[in-house]
Amino acid sequence: MKYQAKNQAFSQAADGIVLGLYENNEFSKSFNEIDLAAQGYLNRLIQSGELTGKLGQTLLLRDLPGVATKRVLIVGCGKKGELTERRYNQLIQSMLKALNNANIREVVSYLTEIEIKDRDLYWNVRFAIEIIEHTNYRFDRFKSEKPESTALESLIFNTDCPQAQRAIAHAQAVSAGVKAARDIANMPPNICNPAYLAEQAKHLAAEFGALSLEVIDETQMAELGMNAYLAVSRGSANPAYMSILHFNNAPDKNAKPIVLVGKGLTFDAGGISLKPAADMDEMKYDMGGAASVFGVMAAVAQLDLPLNVIGVLAGCENLPDGNAYRPGDILTTMNGLTVEVLNTDAEGRLVLCDALTYAERFEPQLLIDVATLTGACVVALGQHNSGLICEDENLAADLLHAAQQTTDKAWRLPLSEEYQEQLKSPFADLANIGGRWGGASTAGAFLANFTKKYRWAHLDIAGTAWLQGANKGATGRPVALLTQFLINQTK
Ligand code: BES
Ligand code: MN
Ligand code: ZN
Numbered sequence: 001m002k003y004q005a006k007n008q009a010f011s012q013a014a015d016g017i018v019l020g021l022y023e024n025n026e027f028s029k030s031f032n033e034i035d036l037a038a039q040g041y042l043n044r045l046i047q048s049g050e051l052t053g054k055l056g057q058t059l060l061l062r063d064l065p066g067v068a069t070k071r072v073l074i075v076g077c078g079k080k081g082e083l084t085e086r087r088y089n090q091l092i093q094s095m096l097k098a099l100n101n102a103n104i105r106e107v108v109s110y111l112t113e114i115e116i117k118d119r120d121l122y123w124n125v126r127f128a129i130e131i132i133e134h135t136n137y138r139f140d141r142f143k144s145e146k147p148e149s150t151a152l153e154s155l156i157f158n159t160d161c162p163q164a165q166r167a168i169a170h171a172q173a174v175s176a177g178v179k180a181a182r183d184i185a186n187m188p189p190n191i192c193n194p195a196y197l198a199e200q201a202k203h204l205a206a207e208f209g210a211l212s213l214e215v216i217d218e219t220q221m222a223e224l225g226m227n228a229y230l231a232v233s234r235g236s237a238n239p240a241y242m243s244i245l246h247f248n249n250a251p252d253k254n255a256k257p258i259v260l261v262g263k264g265l266t267f268d269a270g271g272i273s274l275k276p277a278a279d280m281d282e283m284k285y286d287m288g289g290a291a292s293v294f295g296v297m298a299a300v301a302q303l304d305l306p307l308n309v310i311g312v313l314a315g316c317e318n319l320p321d322g323n324a325y326r327p328g329d330i331l332t333t334m335n336g337l338t339v340e341v342l343n344t345d346a347e348g349r350l351v352l353c354d355a356l357t358y359a360e361r362f363e364p365q366l367l368i369d370v371a372t373l374t375g376a377c378v379v380a381l382g383q384h385n386s387g388l389i390c391e392d393e394n395l396a397a398d399l400l401h402a403a404q405q406t407t408d409k410a411w412r413l414p415l416s417e418e419y420q421e422q423l424k425s426p427f428a429d430l431a432n433i434g435g436r437w438g439g440a441s442t443a444g445a446f447l448a449n450f451t452k453k454y455r456w457a458h459l460d461i462a463g464t465a466w467l468q469g470a471n472k473g474a475t476g477r478p479v480a481l482l483t484q485f486l487i488n489q490t491k
Contacts, residue, residue, distance in 0.1 A: 001136070003129055003172065005157040005164035008108045010034065015106045016071030018095055020114040022080040023053040030110040030158070031074075037066040042074070052076060056090050058098035073098055073107070077114050085127065085407050088116050092131040099152045106154040112164070122163040127407075128155075129171035130178075130480070137179060139186040139473060173302040174406075174483050178476030180204075181288075181295030185466065185474035189267035189284040193238040194315030197264055197290055201243040201313060204294065208301035210249045216242040216358075226354035228333045229316065232347040235271055235324025236317035242355060245297045245311040249304065256365035257308040258489065259454075260297075260482065261355050263348045263371035264290030264315040271318050271344030272326050285474060286348070288465030289370035290314060295479040296486070303483075305490055310362055314355040318347045330428045334358065335450055340428035348373045349446045350432060356450040366395060366455040368485075369447065370478065371462075376439025377413070378463035385411040386478050387460035389444035395457050399485055408481035410459065419445035 010017060010033070019031050025046070027035070035042040041064060045051040051059055057076035064072050075095045077083055083091070091111075099107055109128070116124055132155070140146050157164055184192060184200055198215045205213040218239050221230050233240035248257075265286035269275055275283065290313035297311040325331075329341045331350070334357040339350065348371050359367055377387040386403075388410045390396040396412060403410040419441045422434035430449060434442025444458050464477045 001132060001152065002154040003157070003168050004154070005125065005159050005161070005168060007160045008156055008158050010037075011068035015104045016073060017069050018073045018075060018099070018107055018109040018111055020077045020111045021051065021053040021074050022077050023055075024079050026080045028110065028113040030113060034064070034067055034072065038064045039066060041065060054078065055087055056094040058094050060098060060102050071102065071104065073102070075111070080115070081117070083115065084117050085119070088127055089131050092128050093135055096132055096135055096152065100150045103151045105151055106156070107152065108156045108158055110158050112157050112159040120163070121159060121161055122167045125157050125159070125164045125167035126171040128157070129168065130175055133175035134178065137182060139183065142188070169303065170487065173299040174480050176302055177295035177299030177479045177483055180298045181291040181476040181479050182474040184294060185285055185288050185291040192284070192287070193266045193317060194241040194264065195238065197266065197287065197313050197315040198241040198243040200294065201245055204298055204301070205245060210247055210304070211297065211301050212246045212248075214244040214246065216244070221354075224358065225332070225334045226358065228331045228339060228350040229314070229354040231325040231329065231331050231341070232271070232318050232350050233316045235319040235321035238266070238317050240316040242358070243313040243315060245313075247297060247300055247307070247309045247311070250306055250308040253308070255308050256363050257310045258486065259310045259312065259359050259362050259364040259367040260293045261312040261314060261352065261359060261367060261369040262290035262293035263287070263352055263369070263373065264313045265348060265351065266315060266317050268318045268345070268347060269320060271324050271347060272320050273343045273345040274320055275345060279468075282466065282468070285466040286372050287315070288372045288461055288474065291474065292370050292461070292465070292477065292479050292482065295476060296482045299479065299483040300486055303487070305486055307486060307489060309486065312355055312359060314351050316351045318344070333450070337430060337449060338428040339430045339432050340425040342431050343433045346432045346443070349443055352447060353450040356447065360453045364454040366457070367451065368399070368457045368459065368482065370459045370482070372465050373460045374440045374443045374462055376443075377460040380413065380440055381411055381463055383463040383467070385409045386464045386481070387411065387413045387440050388457065389413050389415050389441065389460070390457035391415055392455050392457065395455055398488065399457055399481070402485035402488060403481045406480040406484045408478050410478070410481060413440050413444070413460075415441055415444045415448060420448070
């Protein structure tokens with residue numbers, strides 16, 4: 001889709017225009033202008049009850065008397081002052097559906113005059129684009145019959161505010177990052193294995209001059225002493241690869257980087273502690289953290305942000321096998337701490353702990369790991385909020401702010417010494433599970449043993465990385481949250 005922002009006279013609009021209408025007879029400027037030209041035609045529709053302004057109601061008018069543009073689509077915005085981000089989402093989706101049904105290719109939108117609660121024009125434009133791109137997304141590369149492409153190709157926002165241009169650039173980059181993350185995450189696990197993640201990272205690095213790639217294979221991992229990571233990988237015939245994308249674009253090329261580490265389990269069967277069969281296919285999404293880090297790197301490169309950012313995709317596969325690691329095994333991690341494995345299905349933290357130790361060499365300004373880490377996080381927060389674990393108040397506040405800005409929601413979960421105590425092992429420094437209760441926090445507590453050298457935050461996206469049921473598929477979360485966090489860092 002093509003997006004522009006410029007002031008357009010009604011008559012210049014080729015295929016049609018979109019007008020917003022509130023429910024309580026408060027009309028926008030453009031609505032009044034069109035109605036004046038049409039000699040009260042719209043008001044008569046309101047009087048007759050055909051046009052109500054109810055949220056999501058659409059009415060397409062053709063050849064309106066006195067109006068040059070061929071078609072006018074009126075979209076209900078609900079009561080003025082009550083248009084939340086969620087409702088705006090509904091409204092934009094209704095608009096999109098109506099435009100596509102009417103086979104309209106190019107449209108000028110006057111919804112720029114509509115007020116979203118506590119949001120300015122920047123967000124009006126930015127959300128519209130992100131919602132449209134999200135809605136238009138299809139993953140159909142394995143379908144023999146592809147659905148027809150939708151009609152709408154070009155949307156012009158009627159405004160000449162410079163912030164609208166910024167909103168378009170940001171929305172397009174975030175949308176491209178979200179799409180990249182969804183595409184990789186939706187790929188089946190027989191194709192998307194750790195080598196595939198590395199291959200995708202290679203393509204991305206080739207696309208942008210400021211991006212470069214480094215790939216750590218199992219031989220190098222062994223030399224580095226990444227024995228926890230390697231133990232998880234042992235049960236799979238697909239070797240592990242840790243792909244590291246370097247984006248070195250700060251004015252000071254030596255400035256300490258922001259490091260993002262993504263859990264990249266391209267399939268998690270649970271290992272010897274095998275998972276139940278139901279919904280096990282969804283464990284192809286256990287690389288959602290790596291997918292989102294990949295998407296953020298794509299967005300950051302597209303925006304050419306003046307930052308040094310490193311994205312680590314910790315690719316690995318967890319399968320049961322004659323050579324697989326077992327419950328009872330004691331592993332020596334890269335930082336020297338020993339771990340007693342009590343459940344091979346708590347593999348994410350074992351892969352991450354070595355990736356987090358490896359990241360010390362980058363001397364991170366701060367590090368955020370992103371992982372589909374625990375079912376317990378989904379039990380606690382449902383599928384609407386990612387779980388944020390962060391003891392650094394400033395970093396936590398910045399991440400929650402970015403979450404609120406983008407509506408890519410996150411909620412903070414606790415981390416304290418009590419959870420650490422749940423990880424005691426009679427035989428090793430740590431156990432890899434912490435008992436029945438507070439699983440998201442004990443997982444965070446486990447990771448905290450490996451992040452002492454830098455400012456750190458952990459995002460558990462087990463509930464938010466993909467949807468189940470009718471709309472099954474990757475969501476691309478938390479690409480928007482993290483990209484916004486990085487945009488904010490440039491101010
Ligand atoms: N990848 C899973 C977590 C997960 C489960 C994400 C369901 C989304 C939906 C992770 O590797 C895992 O298996 N965690 C275990 C930990 C437990 C053994 C302590 C879990 O949450 O059950
Ligand atoms: Mn697991
Ligand atoms: Zn897992």
